[in-house]
Amino acid sequence: MSTHYKGTKEEVSALDCFIKLLRASESVNAAAVRQIQANGLTESQFGVLEALLHLGTLNQNQLAGKILKSGGNITLVIDNLLKHGLVVKEKRSDDRRCYWISLSGRGKELISRIFPEHVRIITERFAALDSEEQKQLALLCRKLGTANHNQEEEK
Amino acid sequence: MSTHYKGTKEEVSALDCFIKLLRASESVNAAAVRQIQANGLTESQFGVLEALLHLGTLNQNQLAGKILKSGGNITLVIDNLLKHGLVVKEKRSDDRRCYWISLSGRGKELISRIFPEHVRIITERFAALDSEEQKQLALLCRKLGTANHNQEEEK
DNA sequence: ATTAAATGCTTTAATATTAAACTATTTAAT
DNA sequence: ATTAAATAGTTTAATATTAAAGCATTTAAT
Numbered sequence A, B: 001m002s003t004h005y006k007g008t009k010e011e012v013s014a015l016d017c018f019i020k021l022l023r024a025s026e027s028v029n030a031a032a033v034r035q036i037q038a039n040g041l042t043e044s045q046f047g048v049l050e051a052l053l054h055l056g057t058l059n060q061n062q063l064a065g066k067i068l069k070s071g072g073n074i075t076l077v078i079d080n081l082l083k084h085g086l087v088v089k090e091k092r093s094d095d096r097r098c099y100w101i102s103l104s105g106r107g108k109e110l111i112s113r114i115f116p117e118h119v120r121i122i123t124e125r126f127a128a129l130d131s132e133e134q135k136q137l138a139l140l141c142r143k144l145g146t147a148n149h150n151q152e153e154e155k
Numbered sequence C: 001a002t003t004a005a006a007t008g009c010t011t012t013a014a015t016a017t018t019a020a021a022c023t024a025t026t027t028a029a030t
Numbered sequence D: 001a002t003t004a005a006a007t008a009g010t011t012t013a014a015t016a017t018t019a020a021a022g023c024a025t026t027t028a029a030t
Helices: A010-040 A043-054 A060-067 A071-083 A105-126 A133-155 B009-038 B044-057 B060-069 B071-082 B104-128 B131-154
Strands: A087-091 A099-103 B087-091 B099-103
Touching: A010 A043, A010 A105, A010 B009, A010 B104, A010 B131, A043 A060, A043 A071, A043 A087, A043 A099, A043 A105, A060 A071, A060 A099, A071 A087, A099 B009, A105 B131, A133 B009, A133 B131, B009 B044, B009 B104, B044 B060, B044 B071, B044 B087, B044 B099, B044 B104, B060 B071, B060 B099, B071 B087, B099 B104
Parallel strands: none
Antiparallel strands: A087 A099, B087 B099
């Protein structure tokens, strides 16, 4: 995480790139998180509501995958959303190990109101890059993400 | 955070780019975190040790800035590093509000051993991009981060 | 010199997160 | 049909994180 490290050309380049990647994503994300918290939600709660809005009813396992959190954590996140009356949890009849999680009326109202604002904030931040640059950035990130994903699988 | 959102061209492009940026940095970071944890450190502890290795003695405030965590949190992180005998904490004589935090012998030995491996892991992941692509990615990220940084200041 | 504000750090309380052990249920193998 | 393995979710214990309030010290204003 430093620009002071003496290594090979490849290492210096990769490390430098990594730091800038982290900083950029942290920086944009910070703006998003501020808005999310201003609306009384945690990042995880927002992630769950957003997934339910755009993908419809899901079970907890699927939600855990979507927001990259552990199963145990999802139990608590859903629990808190239930307390706030933002989601509905129903035991499935066809597989009684699972629950259907979906948006309540209030939940749908909330996330439908917040999400466009969320998009606006992200879009504002990305205005620093023109359309072509965004396309390039997305491509490079995908290349990096995909390559890494494959490496995970190999193990 | 969805590819299902119907918005303007700008919004769809920004959102898509944002998701890929997040995924890419999460993906590379995950590999780094695995190694850090395998060595019995938390991400924050690693960040502090790394800062001390490359920047020398710092006070807690400076460390908080480096690893982007709250002051209260640094107190605990340093405390835990002290317990493991990896850092040294000395009250400054010229400003008795501050402490000098520096690496202990063991701490220096540990981070000096771990860091090159850390670099190797990052470099491996970034091998998915050639030198020119890395330069482009770094540039785009810097542009994004810098722009955002400015927006923070404005408020 | 005195006082007010700022700074550096700690403590506390609330919340989030994970890993691991656990229960209940379903699927697959024989 | 019985049993073993896999899957979905919960609980628990340990740790991390933050925000806010507090203490000690330094700096700046008068």
